Amino acid sequence: MTDRSKTFKELVQAGGWRQINGPLFRKYVALLLAVIFVVLLTSGSLNGLLEIGFAYQQHKVSLVRIQREQAEAAAAKIGQFINEMESQLGWTTQLPWSTGTVDQRRFDGSRVLRQVPAITELAQLDATGKEQLRQSKLAMDVQNSQIDFSHEAKFAEAVAKKVYYGPVYIRRGSEPYMTLSVAGLRRDAGVSVAEVNLKLVWDAISQIKVGENGQAYVVDNQGRLIAHPDISLVLGNTDMTGLAQVRAARAAGAGAPTEPVQIGKDLRGRDVLAVYAPVAPLGWLVFAELPVDEAYAPLYQALERSGALLLAGLVLAFLAALFLARRMVVPIQTIRAGAARIGSGDLTQRISIRTGDELEALAEQFNRMAEQLQDSYAGLERKVEERTHQLALANLAKSRFLAAASHDLRQPMHALGLFVAQLHSHITSPDGSRVVNRIDEALTGMNELFNALLDITKLDAGVLTPTIGEFPIAELLGRIGSTFTPVAQEKGLSFRSVPSSAWVRSDPVLLERIVLNLVSNAVRYTAVGGIVVGCRYRKDHVRIEVWDSGPGIPPDQQRKIFGEFYRLADAAKTNRAGLGIGLAIVDRLCALLGHPIELTSTLGRGSRFGVTVPTAPARAAEQPKIEPPPQDAIDVARGKLVVVIDNDVRVLEGMGGLFRTWGCRVVTATTPEAALADVSEFGAAARPDLVISDFHLGDGQTGITAIAKLREAHGAIPAFVMSGDIALERLREAQENGHHLLHKPVQPMTLRAMVSRMLKSEHK
């Protein structure tokens, strides 16, 4: 239970009430409600309603019966009242006027007046209709008035029918009266005429209790109210013929059939059940009326009770439905939510339901499924990891191989270059020179090819991470200029570098490589004319442009030239064909640095490559030294003491031979210590003019430490580093220590240019 409630709470907290209160929940509630309601209705309430109906009918019948009995009793009472008056009056008409005294008659009259309060006045007429005695409660008695009433109905009718009931009349505007005449059995006994106050009939009527608010009343044969519990209505001389039940009853008296029970309205306009009974001798009608509301009251009460029970049942049913539906829906929702979370990838999710039924089993299935998913997912991840690891290892192996291959290949190639350079001075025959030149060219191509191959391998391996900095572009252009001016001159081309004071934001090494490749390409493919390198400003960018007067690139090939190993068809014919990956490297480097590269080319007129580089705010910096081409390099080098340190003896031999051909004095050593010792052989005052060291010297020594050792012994000697290791770290390390670094294999021309630059700066 706590488990479920917790789950429920969680659902609510996660906006779950909406979830619980979903269509399924509502459906269940409605269904359960309907079922419970139908059961309630059929088992209890319908039965109850039927019983109410029967009970009401019974109640009504008994009410009507009581009413009728009451009306009949009242009618009987009134009849008895009249009869009693008749018999009382009878006492006064027993003896003929010829016998007895007036006093006797007076006594009789007085007794009647006292015994019958309703009789206000009593007149005794003799057999001829003459009034002999009149006694009154209100006025003085009159004796022997001899007024002749023989022609009046109260005498004539009484004589004819022994008794006469006069019409009801109103005295003093408010008192209902009736004349009642009784004739003696003997004709000479005369007639007694009584004025009867009918208000006293009210006593009989007012004692009739019809239900709580019902009442009885009497109407005379004119339809006039003569007795009513509300005496004021009687005094008000109310005409009752307006009431439907009175009309119907009077019609029935006249012979028309009628229903025993009338439903009509009483004087106050209430709906009533009316029954009536006639007062036989008088033609009066006694009505008993019960308000319909009251007759229905037990029905209403029963209905209310049933309604209340039904309502209570409904409320209970609703609560039960809610409870049951929640019991059913909450686990389902829990499963749903859990499944949703599993579906969204949270495989650690488990569904906790303790209902002990199919739902719990379902939840268990989900949990098992999630577990299996989790297991297989974990296995997959492990495999991916393993594979990635293997790949990484393979990559590492490849990198190691490349590094090793690069270093191990560079040393002999470097040495080869040096030997070929020396060969020039030994071959004097024109044929021999031609062969050596061919060897030289082949070697240069091989070098370039080799460098490019390694570069693109590194780029593709993604091991290059640019180090972005801000630097003046002039330095870069300067180096390009000094590198390519001699090469261009050799090919009979002009080379011009337009000075620029712009600062750019890029990786200096990689950007230089881009420009180098572009210029190198331009020099390679341009047969006549020249190359111009310069900068063009664009808002916050600068575009480094390389113009050539080469053959141009056809528009359909302009995109392709950035692909690997792509060469223009014509270029293949030239003797200095490259591998065709220079521009591929440029393209990759530009992508790496985020520098857009563009190409404009006109076939037969030349091409322009542009690399757009973001500018940086100019800072005070040393003016780029535009170095003049080393025309007098050999002269500068002549007689200078050059120290070459390398742990490869072939390189030492090659370098030593080359420098000697340039007229230098050379010390070659495998360690800085040996170099120092050799230098001292030239004399105590001997001081090296230039130190060139390989980067990796073995025994933990590097070119940088070697240079440092020599400088320690001989002061600030110009020096630079050469390395077969093309890793960028080497270059950066060297630069950080203020050394230039040349990558092996170094072409003799490049070497010469570097040497003369070093020596000249020293010279100054």
Place this chain on the structure above:
Amino acid sequence: VRRREFIAGLGGAAASWPLAVQAQQPALPIIGWLNLGSSEIGVHDALYQGLNEQGYFEGRNVEILHQRAAMQFDRLPGLAAYLVRRQVSVIVAAGGGTPTALAAKSATTTIPIVFAIGTDPVDVGLVARLNRPGGNVTGVTFLAQSLIAKRLELLHEVLQAAKSIAFLVDPINYHPDAEIRAAQNAADALAVRLVILEASTPGEIEAAFTRLKEQRIDALATDSSAVFSFQGAQLATLAARHAVPAIYPIRSTVEAGGLMSYGGNSTDAFRLVGTYAGRILKGEKPAELPVQQTTRIEMAVNLKTAKALGLEVPTSILLRADEVIE
């Protein structure tokens, strides 16, 4: 009686408490009861009975504000005006007859008034008609005034030798003219001399008896003035002292020692006043409530007094008497 009402009230309260709660307004309706006397007399219980019949119980759902003039007629207008100022729901002018009712009528034309009088309400100007009174006044008349002739007849029947009858009238608080005329007619018919004696205060009543004795008048009747109703005991005592047979309008005087009475049943009248007051509280209009007459006319005879007077009451009287005190 009060205890019974109280218990009845409890029962009623228990049976219909939701109604009682609904009726429990901050102020209960007030019935202003204008009474000439200084206290209630026995018949007044009937008024409570009439109210109870209509579902009103003093202190529970109706308050009764008593204003009693202590027999000082000139105080009635002031007391009536006070009830009007208090804006009572109904004024009951019961006790003190016509002057009380007239004082109430003069004080207001809007507050309903229910009276109990012995005179003809049309004659004295209380209502326009008995059937439909039409104004703010209705009530009950218990047939005192119109019965003077019958009273003289009955008195003469008891004392057939009587040559003269004194008619004691109250000219100040009552308008006895019509009654004097009726009495005179009756006296003429009976062939007796009618001597009019006037008295409006107890002292004057005493003086009237002196004159009656001086003039050797054989018998006495009074008019229907409230003074004589309230001074029944004094009248009975004086009549006994002066050995004068007398007839009165109301029974209570006979109970106090008077010889005989003939008149409408005032208990009925007070009960009807109570029911009318209740019905008006329920919202009925006095203009539509007809003036009721008590139909029961009762005759009481005190045989003890008759014996003291040396009178033999004839059988015809005893036959008629509703109550005979022995």
